[in-house]
Amino acid sequence: MFVLRQCLTLGTKSSVRNFAAATNLVNVKINEDTGVVIMELNKPPVNSLNYELLEAMHRTLVKLENERCSGMILTSSSPNTFSAGLDLLEMYKPTVDKARKFWGMLQNTWIKLYSAPYPTVAAINGHSPAGGCLLAMSCEYRIMVPKKKIGLNETQLGIVAPQWFQDCMKNIIGSRQAEKALIAGTLFSSEEAAKIGLIDELATDKEDLMKKAHDFMDEQLGLPPLARSTVKIGFRKDTLNRLINSREVDTKYFIDFIFQPKVQESLEMYLQALKKK
Numbered sequence: 001m002f003v004l005r006q007c008l009t010l011g012t013k014s015s016v017r018n019f020a021a022a023t024n025l026v027n028v029k030i031n032e033d034t035g036v037v038i039m040e041l042n043k044p045p046v047n048s049l050n051y052e053l054l055e056a057m058h059r060t061l062v063k064l065e066n067e068r069c070s071g072m073i074l075t076s077s078s079p080n081t082f083s084a085g086l087d088l089l090e091m092y093k094p095t096v097d098k099a100r101k102f103w104g105m106l107q108n109t110w111i112k113l114y115s116a117p118y119p120t121v122a123a124i125n126g127h128s129p130a131g132g133c134l135l136a137m138s139c140e141y142r143i144m145v146p147k148k149k150i151g152l153n154e155t156q157l158g159i160v161a162p163q164w165f166q167d168c169m170k171n172i173i174g175s176r177q178a179e180k181a182l183i184a185g186t187l188f189s190s191e192e193a194a195k196i197g198l199i200d201e202l203a204t205d206k207e208d209l210m211k212k213a214h215d216f217m218d219e220q221l222g223l224p225p226l227a228r229s230t231v232k233i234g235f236r237k238d239t240l241n242r243l244i245n246s247r248e249v250d251t252k253y254f255i256d257f258i259f260q261p262k263v264q265e266s267l268e269m270y271l272q273a274l275k276k277k
């Protein structure tokens with residue numbers, strides 16, 4: 001399979017097609033021979049997840065349902081960051097309507113990504129805090145370059161990782177480790193994340209990252225797809241249903257929380273600190 005992949009990558013015949021996207025916020029390429037898709041987040045400088053980026057991801061995930069997609073590798077075009085998490089400007093002094101629309105799109109995107117029947121790999125080529133970590137945790141397998149940071153650091157910002165973010169972490173590293181990490185808002189180095197199982201593999205560099213992502217994909221493509229996806233969804237259904245059955249309550253928590261003056265103050269201070277860096 002590896003030889004086949006090399007031929008497809010290096011061969012003269014171009015079997016890779018750009019997947020028509022209505023925006024350049026995501027670059028999507030599908031290998032027409034293998035059906036493997038690479039979705040690259042492309043919102044410089046740090047892929048902060050605003051409504052438009054989430055909508056572009058969601059639209060792509062919906063489109064992939066009608067394509068011969070056998071698997072998806074999620075990565076980023078930024079040299080240093082996989083995703084900086086939710087765009088803080090979506091939470092800082094929004095209108096209620098804007099906040100509601102934003103949160104709804106985040107929920108939609110997560111539900112699609114978490115429940116994708118095909119194998120999904122996060123090729124984490126840079127920092128991946130908070131919502132960035134959520135995206136990575138929603139994939140089935142995580143590979144990361146060295147010396148970057150990943151984790152749910154919301155507490156450090158004076159905000160709270162929603163239940164479904166927390167559930168994703170618990171499912172990966174276990175309840176005790178997750179509780180400690182969530183309370184402290186720990187950002188782990190790539191190396192620490194590998195030790196506790198938050199990521200599955202460390203890559204040596206970006207080239208090795210993509211090679212390892214394709215290796216994982218090759219292994220998965222050798223499995224009977226229906227059996228594979230049935231087991232996957234079986235493992236994920238409780239976490240999915242917990243949000244699906246409480247979307248409205250979850251949105252209300254989000255809105256009530258971010259509109260508190262103390263939370264707005266924390267966000268303002270954090271945004272200023274980021275700008276001053």
Ligand SMILES: CC/C=C\C/C=C\C/C=C\CCC/C=C/C(=O)SCCNC(=O)CCNC(=O)[C@H](O)C(C)(C)COP(=O)(O)OP(=O)(O)OC[C@H]1O[C@@H](n2cnc3c(N)ncnc32)[C@H](O)[C@@H]1OP(=O)(O)O
Pocket residue numbers: 045046048049080081083084085086087088089127129130131132153154157159160161162163253254255257258271274275277
């Ligand atoms: C049980 C639960 C019950 C109830 C819960 C109820 C409610 C929940 C309520 C809220 C939930 C919210 C959940 C939130 C999730 C999130 O994802 S919040 C976002 C957290 N993200 C971060 O903390 C990361 C911040 N960014 C960084 O640390 C760094 O930028 C980086 C390490 C990612 C990259 O570093 P550099 O390469 O050095 O880049 P710069 O820092 O210089 O940044 C460049 C540029 O981008 C701006 N920026 C960075 N991150 C963000 C962001 N997340 N949003 C918006 N903008 C961002 C930064 O300010 C710089 O801007 P300029 O100075 O160039 O204008």
